[in-house]
Amino acid sequence: MSFNTVVVALFLAVPAFYLYHRITSSETTSASTSSMDSSKSDDEKPKTIMQPARIDLDPPKDDPFTVEQLKEFDGSNAEKPVYVAIKGTVFDVTRKRETYGQGGSYNIFAGKDASRALGMSSLKQEDAVSDYSTLSEGDMKTLNDWYSFFEKRYNILGRVIDLPPPAVSANL
Structure with missing residues (x-):
């Protein structure tokens, strides 16, 4: 293998490896993040200050x-x-x-x-x-x-x- 062939191979391999690493690491991160979110108990999940609408209200009185x-x-x-x-x-x-x-x-x-x-x-x-x-x-x-x-x-x-x-x- 000539020196030029090695340089060209590295020139092409480094960006390909970088892209491969970015793609696989983002899939792993998002998968682990979503599994972490779903494994949190209700007490650990972020709380909102806004109350949800109620479904147990009495009929309106007059x-x-x-x-x-x-x-x-x-x-x-x-x-x-x-x-x-x-x-x-x-x-x-x-x-x-x-x-x-x-x-x-x-x-x-x-x-x-x-x-x-x-x-x-x-x-x-x-x-x-x-x-x-x-x-x-x-x-x-x-x-x-x-x-x-x-x-x-x-x-x-x-x-x-x-x-x-x-x-x-x-x-x-």
């Missing part, structure tokens, strides 16, 4: 609540459930008391209809009111998304009967 009655369910009394109203619909959020109950990050929404604050993604007390008539189109979408989120995760108990109806907004 019980009347006054604004005064709703205030009793603000999470300040551990003996009582926690309710949040959105667009006049009352949801039972008791199973997430740590979030909506006293001291929870979203307690501002408990015991009232705070539709405006939800639409604005606001945690300000002055925004936690039922009148959402002045929300922008984008904020209305946010409010409707929140309503849909609650509707799929919490039992509907009824409606707030003495809320003023939202005024019709010109920008909606």
Whole structure:
């Protein structure tokens, strides 16, 4: 074998070996990664902060609540459930008391209809009111998304009967 033949053979063999190595190592890595993922217990898998939709919800109720009655369910009394109203619909959020109950990050929404604050993604007390008539189109979408989120995760108990109806907004 001549020197030139060896150089040409190496010149062709090195890229071929590199490609072969890349292909086989990526197949091995993805196979071992997927087998590692499937072997993890539920406790070891990454957790999401988003709650999945519930399939065990009760049929919606249509019980009347006054604004005064709703205030009793603000999470300040551990003996009582926690309710949040959105667009006049009352949801039972008791199973997430740590979030909506006293001291929870979203307690501002408990015991009232705070539709405006939800639409604005606001945690300000002055925004936690039922009148959402002045929300922008984008904020209305946010409010409707929140309503849909609650509707799929919490039992509907009824409606707030003495809320003023939202005024019709010109920008909606």
